Amino acid sequence: MFSTTSSHVDEIQHISPESTGKSLSTEPSIHDTVEPNDADQSRDNVELKDADQSGSTNIEGADIVEEPKLGMVFKSEKELLSYYKRYGQQSGFGIMTQRSHRFEDGSIRYVTLGCARGGKARNRTTNVARPRPTSKTECKARINVMFKKGVLKVSSVNNSHNHGLSPQKSRFFRCNREVSESVKRVLDINDQAGIRMNKSFASLVQEAGGFEKLPFTEKDCRNYIDKARHLRLGKGGAGALSEYFTRMQYKNDGFFSLMDMDDEGRLRNVFWADARSRAAYKYFGYVVTFDTTYLTNRYGMPFAPFVGVNHHGQSILLGAGLISSEDTVTFTWLFQTWLTCMNGEAPKAIIIDQDRAMKNAISLVFPNSRHRFCLWHILKKLPEKLGSHGAYKTGLKSQLLNCVYDSDTIEEFEGSWEVLITKYNLQENAWLKSLYAERTYWAPMFMKQFDNALRKKIESESEADFQSFNVTIPVVSPSPLEKIF
Template sequence: MMDGVSLNTDPVVDDDADADEFEIEGDCGMAECISQSGVIQGENPLPPVVGMEFDSYEDVYYFYNCYAKEQGFGVRVSNTWYRKTKERYRGKLSCSSAGFKKKSEANRPRPETRTGCPAMIKFRLMENKRWRIIEVELDHNHLISPVSGKFYKSHKLLGIGTKRALQLDSAEEVQKVRLFRTVVIDVEGNGSVEISSGEFRSSHNQTSQLRLKDGDAQAIHNYFSHLQLIDPNFFYVVDLNEKGCLRNLFWSNTRSRVAYGYFGDVVAVDTTCLKDKYQVPLVSFIGVNHHGQSVLLGCGLLAGDTIEACTWLFRAWLTCMLGRPPQVIITDQCRTLQAAVADVFPRAFHCLCLPRIMQKVPEKLGGLYEYASIRMALNNAVYYSLRPEEFEATWEDMIHHYGLRNHVWLQMLYEDCRKWVPVYLKEIFLAGMLPTRPNEVVESFFDGYLDKHTSLKEFLDKYDQALQANHQLEVLADMESRNSGFMLQSRCYFELQLAKLYTNNILRKFETEVEGMYSCFCTRQINGEGEVITYMVREQIEVDGNRRESRGFEVLYKATEMEVLCVCGLFNFKGYLCRHALSVLHQNGIEEIPPQYVVSRWRKDVKRSYVLNHSNGGIDINNPVHRYDHLYKCIMQVVEEGRKSEVRYKDTVQALDQILKKLNLVEGRL
């Protein structure tokens, strides 16, 4: 069973009725709201868990009834609590075998069919006028079978339920939703995106629930229950359809949520599994850490690639991250994703993943005459243009020369060129997450753990393995950067400076630029008027894989502010200065990289503690949940510090042992 408490600030105890309230027992509590709607249909409804919320009393009944039919038992209303205003404020739904019938004085009384079954849910009306499940018991004291479900009366009398809508328009709502262990959200009615008829897939043409196999829903439930026990800040959100079946799902652990605080400036959304029709329709939110390694920032499962589903997922993820959107979000080229991003992240810069676009070239253009020449021309326009006007001219020349004016895919690419062509992205900091050179690829976070044929149960088993492997790589890289010196290939001042500050992985990448300074054979001033001086740096570069040519790179330098800007844009693309800018600094006698070009996200001396630090004030020491969460946060800080060296580890173990002995002594005195 899920947590027996709700983390919402509203009281959820099942207290006795007040003087102005009264209770009604039995099925009469539902008599006025049940309508004829046929037998329930649908597969794998989620089990009820504490914290689920619904718009109405009837919705709770409908949801529990769907679950009951799937499991093979009937439902009846055990109790309904009313205020004197005849407003319902609390209810209890039980298995139809709950309790016992009253003894009859008839000569031939009917045999007892009830068993006193404890299975039930309790729910109550909260201050936000939504009904929340506050207590759950899933175990029965009798055999249940899905086959027998069709014989229960409750499965043929059912009120049509709806889903509650999650409004994320205010900080208050974000804070409130963040405190839920489990919530049910839907994005319908949260604003729409104007689109042309037929441009996107409609949700009515898609399945309205996840395609789950037998036992998948229970596997999700069990796995998430386990995670909540070991991670008190584990966050997940479920979206149920009108039949109570799982439609969309999002989750994120504490480490991912904290990592977003450090590395959430640029986020990529990987929808490969969803687009390529994997058995697991996974969507991953990915960032990059201080070593340039991928870091997971959350996951979701979607029933379909519709605007509604993507918008729901983005809102769920944004809620998990306390309403703080990224500065840049990277996705595949997809009208559905573009509409959802525009709706949920209107202030973020939306980039399209260049490598994934170029991977489609053989499929989209492979059948054309002179394909090899067309591809070479496309590469030249995309990768080697230094200014927008140069790209425009090269693109137009390609379109005209090869007669591609009416090619639909190329037209669509050109319409979106400001979102994926590197020459238009030079002013956007991308932290190395958007490869901008030929033959660079984007690897999925779950490469090696997930393929088209991996089942959901297998994925849940491998999910932890992937996270642990990623965590281990980060820990090893931390140890290498802090404890072992970086083997410098040169004695360049710039390299010596950053070797004291940056992690080794980033230094290796920067070292390529230091070595590249030697291929810059000419650095000359071409304009010296005013404060800004213009330099032309010439370099031998490789073009088309095996041909080299001399290119000139314009670099602007402002001595008073120690500012340097190269036309290649590498600093914003990768997060470190290029060889052309370094050459200009060197020519001007600058021996250290100016501080504005030393990026803190790459530093190895920044302490990063993967412990979630809520900013909602102090704790209530009378609340056991608050005590647990606060102690967990404190002990995780100790763990983070204790793991950094063998000496610290031994001191930590000794200190913890002393604490336990002290606590045992205190308990013995009580």
């Protein structure tokens, strides 16, 4: 938990002596070899024997954690850390390891535990007009602990803070938030069952008897699931999928597949495309749509198809994947894999849902492709975003659709939009403001729900090819140009 470089106690931040300002005058050097006298050693032994290991006193049934004092001793690093965390929780501040030094065998030689608000704020943004919030106040509250005669002994103490303390809010400090193994199992089971996180967390709150009884937040649960997710294909599912891909590649040299594994060897994401899809991309890959909202499989994994449109106006599959999460890292892997499958030929244009993670991944993998949002997805949100407006059904909806679909020029759209916003007093509508800011990404494209049964799609295309080959359209004029067409 501690190291000579970047040790942490959940706050995930290392503070060097320089970054904390001037050092404490009572702080010993890590090379200090002064031995305690007999009286000191005797006092240490008494304290270690008489003091409760947790550093607390039981008063009227409640554990009151004793304030840090010079000479306090602890048997182990774990005991020390547990004590200071509970003291911080009782007092109303978060803790962190500010610096430490270890012996060659890995045991602690010297460590400084301090308030998590210690250290200087670092400006992490180039926009000086909008600096990011920081919790750092250069707080000097801390304890220095040295290893002496087989125990860890507090050598200096500063219990004064330069900021407010709130014990009622202690559960929100990162060092006090922990998702137990039993809760993780519940979250995993619920996630596999398709139970949404808000409902899963609500059940945990109900069982515990209130939010304040849980040592973690809903965000902590979401972070755990996002990190732990992988493709849950059932017993033997991953192996069966791998065998299927092997058979397909043996039968067809043009078959492409790739399986993405996590650090523990579990299947995380997968992509595949057959020879027909790869061949079709050469002819119909000018504009590609990508969408994960079509369906999910029985294990809750989003199905992620790349879809084009053939010469019959039919949707055709240009590759597909199953993904374990919908974040920028996952989409980047999927897009890069698809691009590799298509011999590095990026589409001229790609149309997606209005998803920030997809947009970020596209900018990384397809920087030269024209990127647009699917207008159908945008307008599908109208009832949710504007349905409560008093004029939604009597004019707002139709005027908005007219603005979007009937504007032939930029100037016409801008004028129509301004009239709409002003007429219905929508200047402060956050959703419309965000849409307008990204209006250049809109694309008026409507398409039916994609049918992922590839054989049915192939059959439909074959029938259309037959009809095109077997019938002709009678001409309605004597023009030879019409006959050619």
